[in-house]
Amino acid sequence: MSHLVFPCIPPSSKEASETPWFRASDTKERNENAKKAYESLMTVTLRKPVNEKYQNFSKQVKARAEKLFKNFTYGEGEVNSFVGAFHDAVILYAIALNESLADGVAISNGSEITRRMWNRTFTGITGTVSIDKNGDRNADYSLLDMDPVSSKFRVVANYYGNRKQFEAEPGVDIHWAGDRESPPPDTPTCGFDGSKCPPDKPFPVYLIVIIVLLVLILVVLIVGFFVYRYAKLEAELAEMNWKVKWEDILFGSPGKNKKLERQGSRMSLNRKNSYNSSCSGDTIAAHLSNDGNRQLFTKTGYYKGAIVAIKLINKSNITIHKPLLMEIKRIKDLQNDHIVRFVGACIDPPHQCIITEYCPKGSLQDVLENEEIKLDWMFRYSIMQDIVRGMAYLHSSEVRSHGNLKSTNCVVDSRFVVKITDFGLHQLRTTDDVLDEESFAAFQRKLWTAPELVRMAHRPPEGTQKGDVYSFAIICQEIVYRNGVFYLQNFDISPQEIGEKVLNGMKPYFRPTMEAFDCPCDELAGVIKRCWAEDPVDRPDFQTLKGQIRKLNRDGDKGNILDNLLSRMEQYANNLEALVAERTSDYLEEKRKAEDLLYNMLPRSVATQLIRGESVMAETYESVTIYFSDICGFTALSAESTAMQVVDLLNDLYTAFDTVVSRFDVYKVETIGDAYMVVSGLPMRNGNLHAREIARMSIALLRETKTIKVRHKPDYKLKLRIGIHSGSVCAGVVGLKMPRYCLFGDTVNTASRMESNGEPLKIHVSPFTKVILDDFGVFQLELRGGVEMKGKGTVTTYWLLGENPPEYQPPTNHNIL
Template identity: 60%
Template sequence: MIYLHHNYGPHGKLKSPNCMVDSRFSLKITDFGLHQLRGPPPPPTDMKSYYKNQLWSAPELLRKYSNHGELLGTVKGDVYSFAVICQEIIYRKGVFYRPDISEPEAIVERVKSSPPFRPLLEVSSQEGKGCNPDLISLVQNAWSEDPSLRPEFTTIKMTIRKFNESGDTDNLLDNLLSRMEQYANNLEDLVAERTEQYLTEKKRVEDLLYSILPKSVASQLIRKQAVKAESFDSVTIYFSDIVEFTSLSADSTAIQVVDLLNNLYTLFDSIIVRFDVYKVETIGDAYMVASGLPQRNENKHAREIARMAIEFLKSMSTFKIPHRPNRELKLRIGIHSGPVCAGVVGVKMPRYCLFGDTVNTSSRMESNGEPKRIHISRTTMSILRTFGNFIMSRRGLVEMKGKGKMETYWLHGEYGNIVYPPAPGAVLVDNDPNLVNEAPPSQPQLQPPAPPTSSCDNGSSCGDLTHAAMVATTNGVADGDQQPLITSATTTNVTQHMTTTAVNTGISPKNPPSPKSAAGTPTSSNFIRAT
């Protein structure tokens, strides 16, 4: 408009329909400098359109050229038209918006008359809240009733530039290109930040999935691969439950039971991370763990489960029931080793399930166990024997539901880490056949005691230890194809080396301590170590 006024004079018909935007988003003014044909007034049918075109016209022009005469523009009249266009942009509700009047003819008549009548423009209005107050003041000055009070376009341009604190140019496309350059410079940082957030969320989801399924199985599901059922020749399965849990639950509220199980399983979960095991599931007070699947670990699965079970029992000495702090929590543990088949079952809530007789046998080992004891099968005992550092004793033949009689054993701990000592007269499983031929280097050699005079379990006189060993050998055979734990070759050695009736945590495979009585003298023992 500055250029137009300087070179051609006033526009005379400045209005929003004459403001065009080119391909570079630059504003262009049209409909000026053309010769006009004088003609008769418009017919009554077009009067509404005629008055609507006059809504951008200054009041002094409307009064001067009444009776539908041709309006001639002025510089100050263009400033007035600019102010009306600004109000139109701010409110976006059409030209000369007022909520109380909408007919163009009525608006024109009100503008021509006194007092001054202008479009709605208030900072307090909903539409004007985001508008700069200085801009509203500029618009109000531009449509002043007195043309001499209206600013020139040069003044308007300088005032608007003060509003532009960011230094944007008049060309919208240049402004867009400048902003795109800024976005491009910052894009790498934004991408890195969003990528880090994505990876963090992805890791959370994966960790949650890995806590539900084995990592190898979960990875296959993440890659949308089918997880096929797989057979495992030898794994070890752990079952445990809380002794007298039913009576404890009956004396507790539901919230107290939930808190108890949550504290207990949180403790167990913190322990199993130290071993190569997989937590299969928890059902009520039952806790099921397996080792040797889905990643095979040779015969280490029995050792991992055994050590885990030992740590579970040890942790019970410090565990407190929140609402019954004086009541001891007792675990009953059963362990069995054997073949299983494992696979993912379900789609909505997939579960990694184990199938096979080994699972059932492990459950039977737990249910037929005793409080604060680790009950293991002969298969598990045979594997643990190969490591040479576990202390086990023979329990005997136990009637198992659906299994008949099975020979089972107690796991007491490892050398240096015994959770409970074997009972007097228990038949210990000897991990090292040469142990009975070695005397402890730091203790005197024990002399064979006098033959016992007590009766054996079958009511007959034992006579000597050789006979007792043979009785243990006979009872140690679960079925015809099992090998006895005590052989005739080692019976003589067992007779020559009697050990203490109390096994303490200082026992080592090659240096068992010499037992002493309360007076400090060595004592005899009824323990029989079996090879």
């Protein structure tokens, strides 16, 4: 018979621990039977300390127990080892607490104090106390076996948890039951059921053959069934009938596309502010334009004769592998009236996108924020019921959960049926861009997310089913109040503050406003509060919610929803005229802003021609002056600066330059990095005044540069290098999508070489420009001498030092104009 090993708590009585088989109140025969049975028992127990310190501790415990508890006595047995363990636990806590207080950690910071208890070893009353990285103690254990002579249990071996070492007790051997010299085998000779000992009469051969054949046939059928299913699945995955070619998606004329956009945005034309009043309008607009889940901003097209929603995938590369194919198959197989149908996906760069059914009425948030749509309670119950039905189907499918449920991905089709979208396909929806966790959009999206998911360092993209129930509760609160997500009555706090309060999880738990008197019945408020319970276990599932919402929506289930829907459509049509007038006014304002922007990008005369739809012909100008400049040492300065510091520097520099340039008859052509290009004499000709205007502007820019301070390097002095040259050029508009007014000709190249061959804080002038400036007689020029230029040979150039004061009278020259 094999030895049985049981972990046990050390008994309080020494006598009982040494002879546990003996009972004084029992008969001698029964005690002898128990003794024989205990021969097969080995006991694993905590190792009892044998040091003198522990012996003294035991005496003190006994004395205190006798003093404090008159009717209690330990007897002659030793003190239970767990008493010493509790003593060492207090010592461990004291050590961690003292270290925490010494480091300035608050006494209420339990997690930090606990962390300091782990991975620690010290000497306690029970000996060496070792705590591992998981907070568990590496305890010492003793193995007890009954001595066949004295019939008392004795220690035969010890295991030391700190050293992870098993050591036999010197001079003591294990007594194996049945007078064996070695441990019994793990399995009896005939097996536990006697199957290893053959019967006297052998089993009939024909029965064995039949049984084997039947088993083989059954195995072949089972294997064949699974092979067939596997082959069918592999063929279906390899077919990839979900793939859509970008060329197969039709995008209509601009008029058609605008019509499609109006169908999707009509529900949101007169939207109210869905966010807390503490958010500025600029912030909200930026958030709306970047929320990819908003149906309002979904790109649409025609695929196989139907309008589809096209959601771009922000990934540089999509790898097709089996997990992705399986996920797509699961999504494609979903069929439900309250689930947006998956049409397919295009994975051909750069047009990667997901194609789904298009719901023209926009998202649920669009509907709730549109004050023109009146929603009575029957209609609101119907919306909730649609969401519950869709989520119940989704949870019962292989998708299992949504993970990102919110009012922006609950969309409304042409029949005012709410459908769930943006679920599954997480490997496609995961983008290469890292979302800024401190941005407004990040905190806004977390308002629908369950607290336990927000607390996760790596939240699974598929979320949890209980997390979806929490998100549904937040959507229901939106439906009840129609004041945006996480509406708080009489409170004005930002999404970041809301997220922090929800994340803390302090009682009472922070949730949006939900008063029973704001609902037609107390049951609805109770259902919503249960759905956003802090403990996920307390939240109902969607199958339960189906019955609860159905009871609340008795009228909607009776068919009255159709009459309600028709009245809403009639009211909506009556308001279209006012809405169209408002949109027209907005369009004219945006048109004016676009024209102003075009006037800043191109010369006004050229921009006017483009606005009228006229083609701008290239034109030759016989005499203009071109200015080039850059900052010496800009490359080295950029290497020592951050990208934002370089942007700030260029912004300060060009803002100052543009202010100076506006005072002269010149046109700024472009800026590339630190390079600045200006021309005078086009598109409006000004005789020979172009050289004077560029010269005066150059002197002013050089003077302005000396006053500009580099923010992150206040002591750094900017050194502007300028080159100017006069000659003929050809100018015209290049490009249609982003038109640019460009100059061509050798004059441009020569002006650039004048700048590159110049010196810091000096204006390098070509001989052609010097001749024109001499006609004015007011500019101070200094001969530089011959300069070797690529493609020009040696050219005699000059430095422009400045301009004479106003009282200086230049010589009369009638050839200036």
